[in-house]
Amino acid sequence: MKAVRLHRRGGPEQLIYEDAPKPTPGPGDALVRVHAxxxxxTELSWGTTYTTREGVERLPTIPGHELSGVVEAVAPDASAPKVGEAVYALTDFWRDGAAADYVVVRAGDLAPKPQNLSHTQAAAVPLSALTAWQAFFDHACLTQGQRVLVHGAAGGVGTYAVQLAHGRGAHVIGTSRAVNTSFLRDLGCDEVIDYTTVRFEDRVRDADIVLDTVGGDTLERSWRVLRKGGVLVTVAESAPAEKAARYGVRGVEFIVEPSRAQLIEIARLIETGALRVIVEATFPLPEARAAFVRGLGGHNRGKLVLQVAE
Ligand SMILES: NC(=O)c1ccc[n+]([C@@H]2O[C@H](COP(=O)([O-])OP(=O)(O)OC[C@H]3O[C@@H](n4cnc5c(N)ncnc54)[C@H](OP(=O)(O)O)[C@@H]3O)[C@@H](O)[C@H]2O)c1
Known part of the structure; x- marks a missing residue:
């Protein structure tokens, strides 16, 4: 099969489009023909991209951990899905990803693809939407009427975060460049702060939840905008316990996990029009390097998708 692989650690310059062995499903797995x-x-900088769960180096490695495709084979011990079913999924970070013609995925992580989406659109959902979902509903326990600040609101995670929080009846404040203001209001932001001209901490007080997808100085300045007992969830870096204690808030850092059940819920929202999928650009698989270079430019609206079979 054709795949995009890294033979050594590094950035987009290490990505090579080449022939690779077609993977074989193990117990509990399914083989999926990847369409997108x-x-x-940032995934080329994650440790998980290069090692097994036990920490053993696993080069060469295939990136891309969200996919949409069609099931080609299922291990005998896996009861679902069926061969020929259109599916989408977040794949295990410690295994080869889906920037390839075929990928092996735990069968239990595959969910039916949202029926109203193309494979290209569906591949833009799993990792980012699950991250936003788990941040708000599993970790921050968001409830109706809360004030929520989303950093990086226009990005892959941010665009889902804004919509999910708005859908649960939160008052949503997003940070982004001014060029994204009307786009984000349309998605469900009640307020948009242009981080290039305004310090968000001068505008936001007593937030119930901050979702940080930016890190660094943005994370550092976020603790003080929370009410006592509020929650700061970061997916960009760690949330030091001493900082949380100093401000009397809860700090959470987490890594998104595959969830078939949550993807089914997310598909339902997409199919009813309650959740929109934002794709900034698509690239043919052989141009994966250009896709990562574009992504690392840092100002994308929504997701970048590699088209494999579509
Ligand atoms: N822990 C996990 O499980 C997990 C899961 C997914 C992602 N992540 C991490 O989350 C981060 C974001 O991922 P992503 O896929 O959403 O990235 P992305 O699609 O590249 O989006 C980044 C967004 O951040 C905005 N931005 C840049 N600087 C900003 C600032 N100072 N303040 C506010 N917004 C700013 C940009 O919008 P503008 O054009 O408006 O600047 C851009 O749209 C990455 O570090 C990624 O590794 C972690």
């Missing part, structure tokens, strides 16, 4: 694969620009 979503990327996260």
């Amino acid at each position: 694969c979503g990327i996260t620009p």
